[in-house]
Amino acid sequence: MDAIAVGGVTKTYRIGVGRARVREMLPWPADRWMKALFPQWWMRDTFNALEDVTLCVPRGTSLGIVGYNGAGKTTLLRVIAGVTSPSTGTVQVSGRVAALIDVVVGFHPDLTGRENVYLLGAVHGVERRSMATRVDRVFDFAEIGEAADTPLKRYSAGMIARLGFAMITALDVDLLLIDEVLAVGDASFQRECVRWLDEYQGSGGTLVFVSHNLSFVRNMTERVLWLDHGRVAADGPTAETLTLYARATESRDGGSPAHRPSDTRRLMVARGMLRWGAGGARVEQVHVEEGPEDGFLEIAMSYETTALDRAVFCIGFEDESGHEIGAAASPLLSLEGNRGSVRCTIRPLPFRSGIYFPVVAILSPDGSVRDRWRLERAVVIERDGEASIVNDFGPVQIPSVWVGAEARSISGTEDRP
């Protein structure tokens, strides 16, 4: 039994405001007549947010949806939730649905948090009486009990985000649609949410999960759908689709191993997104070379310096969610001239299978960061056949030597005496 069956769905939106709405306000069947009479006028200023999307989600399973911004992820979620209807195609959803689209929840900023929770319950058909007992649990979950009777407009962004997730814990649902909401909140709250979602899935709930945070997607879903420009680019087991997606992210950045800061990157520097630093020295170009079968990684960077004559070079790695995993630091090197280059080889790579983003940095001898640049190019590591019991314990493989009474390995090395 499928919880969701989406068949050949296309969703067409109109661009712009104002007179384009005239076409929308015609009631059926007048809109059909106008479309037939003036097809060109009718289709002007339109774009397809979704094109021929087909998917089905069996009950009790979980699906992740990934894609670049504007790929149609939220639209797909809205269509499944029934907030908007598809232009063509069919959507069938069975079960009690709750959708958490955006973090901004609630009905009205002037109402208190408690009143907002009651209203959300009313939308989902939970009776006021049975809601009364759940409201306190919602605020306990969100850990904002003291703010229950404060108007929503006085909540901080973090509190609203917490309440938004906590609200769904009060509803009896068996199909949950979540759009990029775990990105907010601190780490401990995120853990609470993940724990709750695990329980929810354990009790047979169906989950559809949209996120840019690939590590969440990896942990929470069995299957992943990759949307690209409104079309299904891939649909399959999580590990497979995510690898395809990460490789595409790689080639999206030009596909070459060489990286030169472009004008857009400079803009990002100004916004503190991918690159920052005190200046005085900067990385000019980075060249990433992956060794055969992920055996090693060679990174060369050319630099330009205006104020430093000695520096420490650093190559660090972040995971998909931007957590810093570790770094390799050079010794204090003296720089000769204004330009030069350094080369670093990491061998063997201490990572398990996954997607990692290199960060290159130049530090002055006193430890201040002069230039720190997170590359958009990902390093994808696939270690086939290395699955072991502890494979999901973090991204780093720690090299180790073990001594003990029965230190004989049971598998793999038995042929060695």
Next chain:
Amino acid sequence: MIRRIWLHRQLVASLMRRQFQLRYRQSLVGVVWALAPPMAILGVGVVVFNKVVGVDTGRVTYSVFALSALVPWTFLANSVILGVPSVAESPHIITRLVFPRAVLPLSMIGVSLLDLTASIVIFAIFAYGLGDGLPLTALWFPLLLFIEIAFVVGVVLFGSALNVFARDVRLAVPLLVQLWLFLTPVMYPLSSVPDGMREWYLLNPMTGMVESFRRILVYGHPPELGVLTGAITGAVLALVIGFSYFRATEARFADVI
């Protein structure tokens, strides 16, 4: 659609509660504002139509005469003013939650219905204080109110749906309601309208409405079918058009709002 609305009746109740909570929150004199609209119009009526123009209301005190029509009128005006913008004002819930959109305007009509009780109380006070009290024909009230609710629901459903696509509607509403008030015999009797114009007046469903309310509440006559016909026709037409337009367009609200 009706069945889905019925399933969400609890939501209608919650939305009405919200509207009440919100209305008087952060206001200084609160409930006084529920009584203000009929009293303010009554004040204007007393000055302009009673003292300046001097309309003939027969043996009935002018304020009782005017209030008997202000009871149904205020209900219409409140419903339209609250109900028409109600859908377009809630983009964040329309684009995120699934529920029959009609509960938004309907709950606003519900709120106006509660305000109606306030204006009935005022009317009763005036009727017993300045007039002969309520005649027995006041028992027709529920039937007339039923017809008026049907009319109001139709108008508000149509207006609130259209307003999603063209915000002009919301801008036009206060003006239209004001004009409508002057073109409806609320503050003056229908009998003072010249003969050639009276037929036109009866095309206005609210004319039949307020005249009938006035007959049962003040003069002690049962409603006159000839006058009420316009109101009933208007109510049926409004309900059919409003309901079908709302149903035909509600699926697109989330896309254009």
